[in-house]
């Protein structure tokens with residue numbers, strides 16, 4: 001029986017075959033490595049705004065299994081939802097932690113959503129349930145019963161007025177200023193500000209006076225393009241309404257649904273120079 005030969009007799013053909021084989025293995029290896037590299041991945045698989053994020057998945061699970069729902073109605077929520085849909089990823093500052101917090105954060109998944117809460121214990125309780133929220137406790141120095149006095153006297157307090165000279169950080173001479181917030185609050189320009197806290201339904205509660213005033217100052221100091229969207233809840237109450245009219249201004253009110261008002265406040269630089277200082281906030 002003759003022995004069968006599988007090797008070519010010509011050594012040149014043999015060398016070519018071996019080189020081809022080694023080259024092929026090398027190319028496959030390079031291809032696999034490249035496929036793992038971020039450079040090789042498609043835009044859609046890494047940064048697509050349609051890709052679901054962990055906080056959105058957590059929100060679906062949370063709201064699908066919770067019997068507690070946010071206090072704002074769907075019509076009220078829809079106003080901020082529409083603005084978030086058009087601006088996200090954006091900077092969203094929220095006064096108050098509540099059952100709506102995970103919803104707000106997950107509607108701005110690639111942006112910054114920061115919560116300011118009056119009660120440190122409530123911050124801890126909420127973060128235990130939803131650890132991925134960015135929340136800070138705020139020590140308010142006002143009381144609801146002072147709201148009339150603060151409204152009538154702020155113009156004579158140095159550094160409260162006029163709005164474009166007012167400043168927030170370390171301002172000790174204006175009682176309406178929130179002057180002790182984390183630096184992140186002062187360092188960012190906020191595209192949306194939601195005011196649904198602190199509590200303002202009994203005399204000793206902090207009331208929303210300082211939150212409304214400080215949101216107005218932040219909006220007036222905006223340097224970037226566009227307006228600041230400010231949402232104020234509980235406008236059926238006397239103090240919220242009076243402070244909104246004084247600092248957020250009827251002329252900037254663009255929508256009102258239920259107990260929620262939506263303002264679009266232009267930066268002070270965009271307001272006509274003539275008579276700006278004497279006009280005050282509105």
Ligand SMILES: C[S@@+](CC[C@H](N)C(=O)[O-])C[C@H]1O[C@@H](n2cnc3c(N)ncnc32)[C@H](O)[C@@H]1O
Nearest residue numbers: 070071072096097098099100119122196197199
């Ligand atoms: C008027 S509530 C707004 C609640 C929020 N919009 C929601 O849908 O849940 C604002 C404040 O009430 C307090 N608060 C809300 N829910 C609470 C709870 N379950 N326990 C303790 N404090 C709560 C927090 O201090 C919060 O900042």
